[in-house]
Amino acid sequence: MRRRATLEFWYEFASTYSYLSAMRIEALARTADVELRWRPFLLGPIFATQGWTNSPFNLYPAKGRNMWRDLDREAARLGLPPVTRPTPFPQNSLSAVRVATYGADQDWLVPFSKAVFETSFAKGGSIAEPAAVGRILDSLGLDGTQILKAAASEANKGRLKVAGEEARSRGIYGAPSFLTEDGELFWGNDRLEQAIAWAAGDRPDGLR
Amino acid sequence: MRRRATLEFWYEFASTYSYLSAMRIEALARTADVELRWRPFLLGPIFATQGWTNSPFNLYPAKGRNMWRDLDREAARLGLPPVTRPTPFPQNSLSAVRVATYGADQDWLVPFSKAVFETSFAKGGSIAEPAAVGRILDSLGLDGTQILKAAASEANKGRLKVAGEEARSRGIYGAPSFLTEDGELFWGNDRLEQAIAWAAGDRPDGLR
Incomplete structure (x- = not known):
């Protein structure tokens, strides 16, 4: 059996366009039979x-x-609810x-990540305080208190730091970014379709 | 008879993504029955x-x-020739x-603008010196020498400066940008389709 192609989805919870990608990437990947690896980073x-x-x-205010x-236009076009603007921004x-x-x-x-994005950009809620993150975990039937404590461990902080170093070393300079197994880097929600196609082996003529 | 909707296309000759838009905007506008106003600026x-x-x-090197x-990927996807990278960049x-x-x-x-973009991004030619611009004009059957001279007049320099001030005052911060008659601003080649649709009266649900 052929191994399914994988696409890495690098996202940042404070990033507006990461939100748009998070809400639609699963359906696109499923259609293309591409496996996703969700890569949270700062x-x-x-x-x-x-x-x-x-x-x-x-x-740059303009x-x-x-x-x-x-973001309002794109959310409407993609069938997402009206956007709420976090205060302060970025969270x-x-x-x-x-x-x-x-x-x-x-x-x-994945459900946690999507719930964080929805809280921030569709429900007008804060994601900044640990208590707010704990409530999101609780709402998913998880033990928010226990997970927050484990997430604050030195070992886990080290993993987060390593992920950031990996992102930078692989050329990532913004979010969302998409990385294919052969190292092709796509930046921005606008490139999600192209990234999925590339991961699935569908490349523009003349490129490799 | 209904007046046709107009879309302003603000472009910069040194801008890579302005090139992509310049090569495809006419066909898209024709299909949507939208009239274009080409707005060169610095x-x-x-x-x-x-x-x-x-x-x-x-x-930002990354x-x-x-x-x-x-740009290589997008040019291939859009059916444009392989991209040449101007040296120095930007020109x-x-x-x-x-x-x-x-x-x-x-x-x-329009033919002049497209020829400048093609010279720079598809033919590997310079557009920096007046003589190079003159050759492009000549190749279109125009009088390069006369036009370059007129273009260097104080009156024309003033028009260019006013165009730049207009761009900034209308919220433009990059190129290409698209402006509809009701002041909707779209930035980037990735938004060309949305800009044309908006100009033609087709808006995402719930937005106005």
Whole structure:
């Protein structure tokens, strides 16, 4: 039996366009028979190496204004609910990404990740405090208190740090990003379809 | 008779993704029965107000590396010839944009603009020197010498400056950008389809 192709989905919980990808990537991957590997990471350290101490959408106000309008348009086009804008933006995603890192091999990683994105961008809720992340875990029938504690361990913090170093070393500079098994890097929700096609072996003519 | 909807296409000759849009916007607009207004402008002064003295693709090397690969992929996907990378990048587009500004109301604006983009991104030619721009004009059966001279007039330089101020005042922060008659701003070749649809009156549910 042929092994299914895998696509890595690198996402950051504070990232608006990661939200759009998270809500639609499963259906696209299923149709193309591509297996997904969800890779939560922190964008802040990568932005810091680029000299950014804030989201580019805040650093460049005209870009930020249009991003929110574009997000409204894209959410509507993709059939998602109206977008809520987190305050402050970007939200502190440290607690959520620690939990996702801890849950990397758990079957709750995907439902948890989608619930975090929905809380932030569709329900107007905070994801910044550990208690908010704990409530999301509880709502999924998990033990929020226990998972938060395990996620705050030094071993898990180390895993998160290694994931960030891996992201940077593999050329990732923003989120969402998609990486195929042969190292092809696609950046942005706009490239999700192309990334899935590439992973499935469908490449534009003349490229390899 | 109903007046046709118009879409403004703001482009910069040094911009890689403006090239992709320039080569495909006419067919899309024709299908949607949308009239185009080609709006050449200089991105440099807008980048300067954002604190950038170079292309972001040069300022952020990981982003730049992936942009060139993405451009190869997108060109192949869109059926365009293999991309050539101008050296240096970005090319000095001042002479070309002066000519395009001078030709704003001429029927050669579009063929000239497409020829400049093709020279730069498909034929490996320079567009930086006035002589190179003159050769492109000549190749279109125009009087390169006369047009270059007119394009270098103070009146025409003033028009170009006003276009840049208009771009910024209308929220443009990158290229290509698309502006509808009701002021909806779309940024990037990835939004061309959405911009055309919006101009034609086709909006995502719940948005206005």
